[in-house]
Amino acid sequence: MPMTQTDIRSFYQRYWKEQGDRAHTTDDLASSSPIEDRVMYPLYARLLRQLAVRVDGGRVLDIGCGSGRWIRFFLENFRPAFLRGMDVTPQSIELPQRWHPTAPDTRVEYRVGDITSADLAIDEPFDCINIANVLFHIPEADLFGRALANLARLVAPGGHIITTEYLPRCSMRTEWMLVRSRYEFEEQVRSVGLRIVTIRASGFFANDPMGVDGPDSGTRGYFHRVRTGIQNILNSPLDATSRTFFLDLFAEIERALLAFCGERMADIDLPAQKLVVLTRGD
Numbered sequence: 136m137p138m139t140q141t142d143i144r145s146f147y148q149r150y151w152k153e154q155g156d157r158a159h160t161t162d163d164l165a166s167s168s169p170i171e172d173r174v175m176y177p178l179y180a181r182l183l184r185q186l187a188v189r190v191d192g193g194r195v196l197d198i199g200c201g202s203g204r205w206i207r208f209f210l211e212n213f214r215p216a217f218l219r220g221m222d223v224t225p226q227s228i229e230l231p232q233r234w235h236p237t238a239p240d241t242r243v244e245y246r247v248g249d250i251t252s253a254d255l256a257i258d259e260p261f262d263c264i265n266i267a268n269v270l271f272h273i274p275e276a277d278l279f280g281r282a283l284a285n286l287a288r289l290v291a292p293g294g295h296i297i298t299t300e301y302l303p304r305c306s307m308r309t310e311w312m313l314v315r316s317r318y319e320f321e322e323q324v325r326s327v328g329l330r331i332v333t334i335r336a337s338g339f340f341a342n343d344p345m346g347v348d349g350p351d352s353g354t355r356g357y358f359h360r361v362r363t364g365i366q367n368i369l370n371s372p373l374d375a376t377s378r379t380f381f382l383d384l385f386a387e388i389e390r391a392l393l394a395f396c397g398e399r400m401a402d403i404d405l406p407a408q409k410l411v412v413l414t415r416g417d
């Protein structure tokens with residue numbers, strides 16, 4: 136049975152609680168793929184700078200902050216005046232507070248909040264809103280519409296929203312996600328007064344792009360085998376030098392693939408996860 140947004144929240148309540156209980160060091164709280172972070176962090180930072188997104192000195196909101204993966208990104212790469220992490224699960228909000236309690240020049244604050252809520256409190260709007268790996272976890276049309284409407288209200292004039300999407304040609308339901316097609320996504324975004332500024336492919340193997348665009352044979356099969364192979368190597372007992380070597384190698388392969396494909400086709404056509412930048416349509 137495909138999961139509802141309520142199921143997904145319950146999952147994350149348990150998941151973040153277990154992560155927190157198990158963690159002995161701050162590194163244990165990291166929940167993302169280290170390869171994905173190696174590839175995505177520089178790509179994301181470059182994108183924000185190219186588009187002159189106001190992050191330094193600005194107000195930044197990270198929605199679905201989980202254990203603080205993007206909080207770390209913003210603190211390591213920029214100097215926002217204000218950075219708020221928000222997640223629907225109180226269990227997650229506790230984790231980044233253990234991880235990144237303070238940062239020089241940045242006021243960091245965490246809040247429990249539901250982006251699909253009809254009465255989400257909006258104070259001063261944000262110059263930059265990050266909502267990574269969240270929107271496809273909202274399968275219900277009414278909740279998704281409300282999430283987009285809230286994003287449109289939360290973003291300052293001239294501000295930007297960055298979301299991670301797949302944008303295949305056809306919408307697709309997986310157990311965990313409703314992956315909206317590029318057409319459906321764009322139409323919904325437009326209906327709340329937002330528009331797409333740009334789309335950048337951001338990863339092949341470190342996420343699961345091939346899970347959304349076709350059957351388990353052919354190219355998708357190759358991708359799954361490579362992905363499994365990478366995971367097997369990373370799960371095997373490796374000394375620190377070998378682990379760093381493999382992480383760098385796999386990250387370099389992702390970068391090479393992204394660059395090679397990017398020279399030949401539009402980012403939107405790549406079977407990759409994408410960073411999608413939105414802004415107000417007016």
Ligand SMILES: C[S@@+](CC[C@H](N)C(=O)[O-])C[C@H]1O[C@@H](n2cnc3c(N)ncnc32)[C@H](O)[C@@H]1O
Pocket residue numbers: 143144147148167198199200201202204205221222223224227248249250251266267268269272
């Ligand atoms: C796949 S995790 C992504 C975590 C992090 N943003 C990342 O990219 O690694 C999805 C996160 O979104 C949160 N979430 C799910 N539904 C939400 C909602 N309606 N409002 C706010 N956060 C939500 C979950 O609790 C979880 O922490």
